[in-house]
Amino acid sequence: MPASDQRWKQIDAKLPPDDLARIVRRQVEQLDRSEVDRMYSGRGQEPYDPILLLQMVLYQFLKGRLSPASWEEEAKLNEAMQWLGHGYTPARRTWYDFRDRIGDVIERLHDDVTQRAIEQGHLDPTTVALDGTSIAACASRHRMVNRNTLQRRQELLKELIDGTYCRTDPLPKWVPPTESGRQDLASRIEAAAIVLEQRINENAKKPSDKRKDPDKITVSLTDPIAPLGRDKRKTYRPLYTVQFMVDPVSRLIVSYLCQASATDAGTLAPMIDKTQKLFGGQLKRVLADGGYCSILDLTDARDRNIDLLAPPSASGSAAKRKSRSGEIQIPREEFRFQASLNCYVCPQGHRLAYLWREKKMRMGDRYVYQSTYQCDAKFCEGCPLAERCLSGKGPRRIKRIEGEEMLEAQREKMASESCKTLYRLRGQTVELSFGDAKGNRRVDRFHGRGIKRARCETGLLVLAQNLLRLDKLQQRAISLGKQTA
Structure with missing residues (x-):
């Protein structure tokens, strides 16, 4: 059904100027299609035009229909799909094959969109907001x-x-x-x-x-590589974790990551490296939540000359423990660390001497060293604060991770008014991207098994969201240009 076909013209006349189908077509036409065309080069008989298939798939993602099985039905019944695909009605197998093939080039298409946004002045490459979320794998939680x-x-x-x-x-x-x-x-x-x-x-x-x-x-057995963890509804199931780096001003997703992990731990450095490569080293500041503010994260950010704005979590779990009296135990924050003597000093002025140091493993075979300090038993038992300070039979112990002074400095930095003002941008941007994905695009479960297909679906989602957002930014710039002309 070419553009000269009467049926295509009838549908074209029905579609309003701001219809999602028109937005998708307008934006996809600006993409460099060479990578997409290369997917089908030298592959037997004349294929469907992959750009038309891509337009149809992105339109389906914006409509919240993520399964290739639904794309087959929509191509037959949905007029906007027929307009985008010029009458294409591929079989279900064709849609599944296309999804698997487009995964090989989806990141390059995303990079193309991001570079275009920078060139057009819609995106600031110096500051981004980072967050992650879990999405259920295409696997039964009962089997x-x-x-x-x-x-x-x-x-x-x-x-x-x-x-x-x-x-x-x-x-x-x-x-x-x-x-x-x-x-x-x-x-x-x-x-x-x-x-x-x-x-x-x-x-x-x-x-x-x-x-x-x-x-x-x-x-x-359906998706062995998917780790097991609790999703946002606290349901224990196979899942993948998705990370977004979002520009706080334009709300464009500048980089993303889908990995076989049940937590956000250890993802800060890979996300910074990926974004820096795309931005040519222009990234200066990352806004993130406390899950990205461990000692290792702060070290990674420092080594990459990145200003990390993220609130450190509370030191240890002492604040949640109960003392002998049943009250909340005196938190370790009330104990002063003396680096020169390598000891802690309790609120009563008694020293907690160094006992030993041990290695604690972290994600990705990384580790930190943790030292243990203990007060002399004779001081603890005769102390007037003993009932509130001690939780067990022995004297008070405190554990300190090597480099904890970085967390203390980070806590002071985040208490400043300038950091608080800037940090408010994080919740207004990256959370909106996940809210749009799960609320409007119905992304609560992947539809393909394995990490490769999960990454492809993530890439298609990000590309669809970015094209919609970039189109709004471009139309707004055109409108402002007309008003100032």
């Missing part, structure tokens, strides 16, 4: 298995595939009926066994009081 169950299923599948299964019992319902299905499940179980073994080994390295029973450590 996770432990090591014993995994081994039994692996053995049964092996017998079926090898032809050595001769039991008269009916096959379990989880066994696929076809040979290809069983081969696919066997490969996923093999991958799941590797992931599960890694989780069991990591669990064995934890302190005994934080170690789980190995039989209770599980893995998903």
Whole structure:
């Protein structure tokens, strides 16, 4: 259905100037299409125009329809989709193939949009706001298995595939009926066994009081690599974590990251490096929440000459403990650290001497050193504050992580009025991006299995949101230009 077709003209006459379909087409036409065209070069018969397919997919993302199965139906029934695709009605398999292919170039398309926004003066590359959120993986939260169950299923599948299964019992319902299905499940179980073994080994390295029973450590067979954690609704399930770097003024998402992790820990440095590469080293300041303000995060920001505005979390957990009297224990903040003597001094003036130092592992095989300090028992037992200070039978102990003075300096910096004023921009920007994604685009669960497809869906979401936002910025600039002319 070319633009000269009567049906296309009828739909074109119906669409209002600010329709999402027109915005998508207007913005996609400004993209460098060479990377998209290269996806299909030298691949057999004449393909569908990938740019038209991309327009249709981005329109569907803005409408909150993220599954290729729904794209097939919409292409047949939705007039705006027919207008964007010039009558294309691809089969479902074509949509799934396109989604997998576009994932290879989606980041370059995003970079193209970001560079265009900088050149047009819509984006300030010096300051960004950072935050993350969890999104459910394309995997059932009810069908996770432990090591014993995994081994039994692996053995049964092996017998079926090898032809050595001769039991008269009916096959379990989880066994696929076809040979290809069983081969696919066997490969996923093999991958799941590797992931599960890694989780069991990591669990064995934890302190005994934080170690789980190995039989209770599980893995998903539908998406083995997806880590298990609690989403925003506190539901325990396989999920991925998505990070956004957002420009506080334009609210454009300047960079993003989708990773196989259940937390935001350890993502500050990769996000800074990715954004700096895109900005040519112009990034100077990052606004983030307390989840990005550990000692390692502050070190990473300092090493990269980045001014990190983020509130440090409370030191230790002493503020939440109860003392012998049942009152809240005197917090460690009331104990003064004397670096020259390497000791703490309690509110009564008694020293807590250095005992030992130990290594504490963090995300990504990184670690910090933690020192333990303890008061002399004779001072603690005779102290008038003992009932409020001590929580157990022994004298008071305090643990200090090497480099904690950086957290103390950060706490003082964040208390200044200038930092408070600037930091308010964070909640007004990055939270809006996630709110738009989950509220308006219905992004609460990925529709493709595996980290590669999850990253592709994240990239398509970011590209769709950015094109919509950039179009508004461009139209506003045109309007202001007409008013001042």
